[in-house]
Structure formats: structure tokens, C-alpha cells
Amino acid sequence: MIDWREFDHNPVSHSAAHHLTSIQQLLEEQGYARVSDVARKLGITRGSVSVTLKGLRQRGLVVEDDHKHLGLSEEGLRIARGIHTKRILFQSFLSEHLGLPSNLAEQDACKVEHLVSDVTAEALALFLESRSVESKEREAQVHSLEGRIKDGSVDIFPSDRVQTLSSELEKNSSSTHEDNDDE
Amino acid sequence: MIDWREFDHNPVSHSAAHHLTSIQQLLEEQGYARVSDVARKLGITRGSVSVTLKGLRQRGLVVEDDHKHLGLSEEGLRIARGIHTKRILFQSFLSEHLGLPSNLAEQDACKVEHLVSDVTAEALALFLESRSVESKEREAQVHSLEGRIKDGSVDIFPSDRVQTLSSELEKNSSSTHEDNDDE
DNA sequence: CCCTTGGGTTTGGGTTGCCAAACAGGTTGA
DNA sequence: TCAACCTGTTTGGCAACCCAAACCCAAGGG
Structure with a gap:
């Protein structure tokens, strides 16, 4: 048997995957993406998104410009596209x-x-x-x-x-x- | 978009799935299954298995005979086989x-x-x-x-x-x- | 009879990820 | 200018799960 705990040793979690793809999709749809937009699209609270994105920013997958507008790093984009x-x-x-x-x-x-x-x-x-x-x-x-x-x-x-x-x-x-x- | 949180609204979690199938497999292999056997097979501690199985017992998926030997209920067996x-x-x-x-x-x-x-x-x-x-x-x-x-x-x-x-x-x-x- | 050993449980910690609620800023209408 | 809004963040709770470690208990071996 393969180690069954591989299940959560993935490049990104299910939640993170959807945060990333949401940002990407919002950028395509409306040209920008903010915390609230992501929260709305995912159907969860702004607070949750805020916390999760802080983590993704620290991991270098998500970036934020001077106007609180979100974007994906090169790495983040690569992952989002892969997913x-x-x-x-x-x-x-x-x-x-x-x-x-x-x-x-x-x-x-x-x-x-x-x-x-x-x-x-x-x-x-x-x-x-x-x-x-x-x-x-x-x-x-x-x-x-x-x-x-x-x-x-x-x-x-x-x-x-x-x-x-x-x-x-x-x-x-x-x-x-x-x-x-x-x- | 479909609700992405369906992800963890499954009949059983990944962890539970492996607990169930392990029990089933142990029964076939050696005729009985105890907490330690399951722990060994899954590569986690007895304590973790004990706790998890308590939950599965309450949900009526796992049963325990008078000698601490584990088994699957009809429902549990159905799920294990499906998986x-x-x-x-x-x-x-x-x-x-x-x-x-x-x-x-x-x-x-x-x-x-x-x-x-x-x-x-x-x-x-x-x-x-x-x-x-x-x-x-x-x-x-x-x-x-x-x-x-x-x-x-x-x-x-x-x-x-x-x-x-x-x-x-x-x-x-x-x-x-x-x-x-x-x- | 004591002491080691193995099995099972309990407890305190840590992680991820959600919510609700309280707050802090900025914008806008009146 | 003040209130109503919208945004984003922080914090305490909760639920799954895992671990480590402390305990309890029964069974043997000496």
C-alpha cells in the first residue's frame, strides 16, 4: 500500500486551489480582484479569505498591489493554470x-x-x-x-x-x- | 460553478475511509482486527485510531465485540466495499x-x-x-x-x-x- | 507475587479552515 | 461635517485529525 496520507501532501490544498483560481478568474472577468470579490465568489466570509490569503502571500503565490488589488505571482499563476x-x-x-x-x-x-x-x-x-x-x-x-x-x-x-x-x-x-x- | 465545498461533504472522510477499509482488510487477512492492528496498518498512533473509531462507532459504521475485536456494521461494510x-x-x-x-x-x-x-x-x-x-x-x-x-x-x-x-x-x-x- | 509488556483510552498540543463579531479606514450623500 | 456603507483585518470558537505521553488493565514469566 502507498502511504494514504499523501492525500494532504499536495502542492496546494483544496481551499487554496479555489482561492487561486478565483483570483485568476476574477482578473479575467473584471480586471481586478479584491478580498471581498474572492469571498463572494467562494461563498465564505471576508475574514476567512483574508486569513487564507495572508498565508498564500507568505508562500509567495499571491501578491497585492498598493490599492489592495490581488494578483498571482508567477508561481501562483502556474499552479492556478495547472489546476x-x-x-x-x-x-x-x-x-x-x-x-x-x-x-x-x-x-x-x-x-x-x-x-x-x-x-x-x-x-x-x-x-x-x-x-x-x-x-x-x-x-x-x-x-x-x-x-x-x-x-x-x-x-x-x-x-x-x-x-x-x-x-x-x-x-x-x-x-x-x-x-x-x-x- | 458548483459549490466547491462539496469537497468535504462526503459520506466519509479520507481518514474514515481508510479506517473502514483497513478493518475490512484485516478481517480478511487475519480474521480479526483490533485498534493496534488498524494503527499499525495506517501508520498512525493507537490513540488517534481509538478516537477516530469512537466516532465511527457512534455513527454506527463500526462495531466492537466483547473481546475488543472490531467489525463493520452492514452500513460500514457497504461503504468500505464501495470505496x-x-x-x-x-x-x-x-x-x-x-x-x-x-x-x-x-x-x-x-x-x-x-x-x-x-x-x-x-x-x-x-x-x-x-x-x-x-x-x-x-x-x-x-x-x-x-x-x-x-x-x-x-x-x-x-x-x-x-x-x-x-x-x-x-x-x-x-x-x-x-x-x-x-x- | 512482582514486574514487564502489549493493548486501549485520555489529555494537552498543533494544524487547517470555516464563522461570527468587533474594529479600523475610506468614500459618499445630505 | 456626520452617518451610512463598503472593505479589510483581527480574534475567539469550533471541528477534524494527527502526535506524544501518561494511565489503566490483563496476562504471563520468573
């Missing part, structure tokens, strides 16, 4: 290739955007590149499934297939990492 | 279809397993079902990419393509959710 890219890639995959309803795709993409590795993002990009959208027919399947899952009238996934996939993964992974079962 | 399934599905997708090295696939799958919706998992299952593994050729591409990303010698993703994908997503989403831009 935005990952969000788009995942949303696109979930929506176009898995046939998920767009609000769900957006929601799930938003949750994982700051967690996945750069390599994963690149690999997904290559994938999206090569597959054109010939996956429309899956949308119908997924749509009907959506109802049945809510009813609880269908198991989430046949466990024997999980078993199969699981052992396949194990087989292939033996080459890559020295495995001592528990971390 | 395990999602992990396998994602790991399988990342590894077999995106060609990621298995340790990376495992790591990323571990990060998102408790975040994605059931519908997403089902859709991914259907996807894996229909595509057999004809994606080996992408592995080489990804492998070489991995090195170049670390060197910083390659942008994470061409931004004009992000633009394209982004506007496509917007177009398709207009049918689904009433959009007022900020949340």
Missing part, C-alpha cells in the same frame, strides 16, 4: 467519454482537480486527444443507471469483477514497486 | 488505459476513491467493460513524458486546447443546469 487544466481535462473525460450529466462531471472534477499528479493529467490529455467523441451511446446507459442506483435497486459493481481487476493490477504492479503489504 | 470498488476501478483505468506506472496509479486512485460519486463509478465500470486493453501503446508515450515533465521541459498541456475543451463543456452543460456563473 484549471486538470479540472477541464477531468470534466471533459467524465462528461464526454463516460457520459456523465454535466453537473456531476463538474462536481467530481472539482473535487479531484488538485489531487491528481501532473503525469496523470498528461496521460489523460493524450487519451482525450486520441479518442474522439464516439461515446455518445454510453450516455443513455449511464442515464438509466443513475436512477436505479438512487433506488438502491442495483449493486454498485459486481464484486467478482472487482476481484478480477484487483488481481490483474497486482500482477502488473509487481514489476514496479517493492511490496510489503502494509505501509 | 474499495472505486479504488480498483480508478486504479485500473489509470494503469491499464492511461498507461500510468502502477505506483502512480495506485496513489492517485487512493486520493480520489472516496470523493467520486456512485454514478461516476458505475460509468467508469461500463467504460472499462467495453474497452479491452488495446491501449498499451500509450504507455510508452506516457513513460517518456514522465521524465520531461519532471525536467520542466514540457508544458503541462497546451492552453489553446484547454480553451477548446472548456467551451465545449460549456456548450453541452447549458441544457443541464441553470447557470449563474458564480455560486
Whole structure:
């Protein structure tokens, strides 16, 4: 097993990710971004934003000009763009290739955007590149499934297939990492 | 925009997810699970596990027999299985279809397993079902990419393509959710 | 019978991140 | 000029989670 606590050893937290992308988005939308604007966009109080941004400023990701106008440092911009890219890639995959309803795709993409590795993002990009959208027919399947899952009238996934996939993964992974079962 | 704080409104937290799946795994491996066993497997102290499990017991996900042996309630088992399934599905997708090295696939799958919706998992299952593994050729591409990303010698993703994908997503989403831009 | 050992719990600390509330400045209308 | 507003900051609370360390208890070994 990989160390499960990697979960919060990310370049930026979920919260920070949204602070950064909000600033970037506000700059594009209205040319400037203030604490209140960010707070409004994120739906949290000015106080919270103020405190969080103080941290991001100390980390050199956010800058502030003489008129309390916020901006991103080069590093901050790089991170914000990376996150935005990952969000788009995942949303696109979930929506176009898995046939998920767009609000769900957006929601799930938003949750994982700051967690996945750069390599994963690149690999997904290559994938999206090569597959054109010939996956429309899956949308119908997924749509009907959506109802049945809510009813609880269908198991989430046949466990024997999980078993199969699981052992396949194990087989292939033996080459890559020295495995001592528990971390 | 979807409410970004959905991030921590999940059925169980990342931490809880691992506590549950650890118990389940220990039961399979050695027939019983105690606080210390879980602590050892997760790499945290007994004290932390004790406290966390107290919460999970109160929520009715974990049970304890007369000999301090832990188990999962029906609900707890359902959740643990769901999470395990999602992990396998994602790991399988990342590894077999995106060609990621298995340790990376495992790591990323571990990060998102408790975040994605059931519908997403089902859709991914259907996807894996229909595509057999004809994606080996992408592995080489990804492998070489991995090195170049670390060197910083390659942008994470061409931004004009992000633009394209982004506007496509917007177009398709207009049918689904009433959009007022900020949340 | 005592003492070591391992398992479980409790407690005080630290971190992140949100809120509410109190404050400090600046702008503007009357 | 004064009051009403809008902005930004600070502070005390709270909730998750983690750790370290102190404790309690039962089981053995000598």
C-alpha cells in the first residue's frame, strides 16, 4: 500500500486551489480582484479569505498591489493554470467519454482537480486527444443507471469483477514497486 | 460553478475511509482486527485510531465485540466495499488505459476513491467493460513524458486546447443546469 | 507475587479552515 | 461635517485529525 496520507501532501490544498483560481478568474472577468470579490465568489466570509490569503502571500503565490488589488505571482499563476487544466481535462473525460450529466462531471472534477499528479493529467490529455467523441451511446446507459442506483435497486459493481481487476493490477504492479503489504 | 465545498461533504472522510477499509482488510487477512492492528496498518498512533473509531462507532459504521475485536456494521461494510470498488476501478483505468506506472496509479486512485460519486463509478465500470486493453501503446508515450515533465521541459498541456475543451463543456452543460456563473 | 509488556483510552498540543463579531479606514450623500 | 456603507483585518470558537505521553488493565514469566 502507498502511504494514504499523501492525500494532504499536495502542492496546494483544496481551499487554496479555489482561492487561486478565483483570483485568476476574477482578473479575467473584471480586471481586478479584491478580498471581498474572492469571498463572494467562494461563498465564505471576508475574514476567512483574508486569513487564507495572508498565508498564500507568505508562500509567495499571491501578491497585492498598493490599492489592495490581488494578483498571482508567477508561481501562483502556474499552479492556478495547472489546476484549471486538470479540472477541464477531468470534466471533459467524465462528461464526454463516460457520459456523465454535466453537473456531476463538474462536481467530481472539482473535487479531484488538485489531487491528481501532473503525469496523470498528461496521460489523460493524450487519451482525450486520441479518442474522439464516439461515446455518445454510453450516455443513455449511464442515464438509466443513475436512477436505479438512487433506488438502491442495483449493486454498485459486481464484486467478482472487482476481484478480477484487483488481481490483474497486482500482477502488473509487481514489476514496479517493492511490496510489503502494509505501509 | 458548483459549490466547491462539496469537497468535504462526503459520506466519509479520507481518514474514515481508510479506517473502514483497513478493518475490512484485516478481517480478511487475519480474521480479526483490533485498534493496534488498524494503527499499525495506517501508520498512525493507537490513540488517534481509538478516537477516530469512537466516532465511527457512534455513527454506527463500526462495531466492537466483547473481546475488543472490531467489525463493520452492514452500513460500514457497504461503504468500505464501495470505496474499495472505486479504488480498483480508478486504479485500473489509470494503469491499464492511461498507461500510468502502477505506483502512480495506485496513489492517485487512493486520493480520489472516496470523493467520486456512485454514478461516476458505475460509468467508469461500463467504460472499462467495453474497452479491452488495446491501449498499451500509450504507455510508452506516457513513460517518456514522465521524465520531461519532471525536467520542466514540457508544458503541462497546451492552453489553446484547454480553451477548446472548456467551451465545449460549456456548450453541452447549458441544457443541464441553470447557470449563474458564480455560486 | 512482582514486574514487564502489549493493548486501549485520555489529555494537552498543533494544524487547517470555516464563522461570527468587533474594529479600523475610506468614500459618499445630505 | 456626520452617518451610512463598503472593505479589510483581527480574534475567539469550533471541528477534524494527527502526535506524544501518561494511565489503566490483563496476562504471563520468573
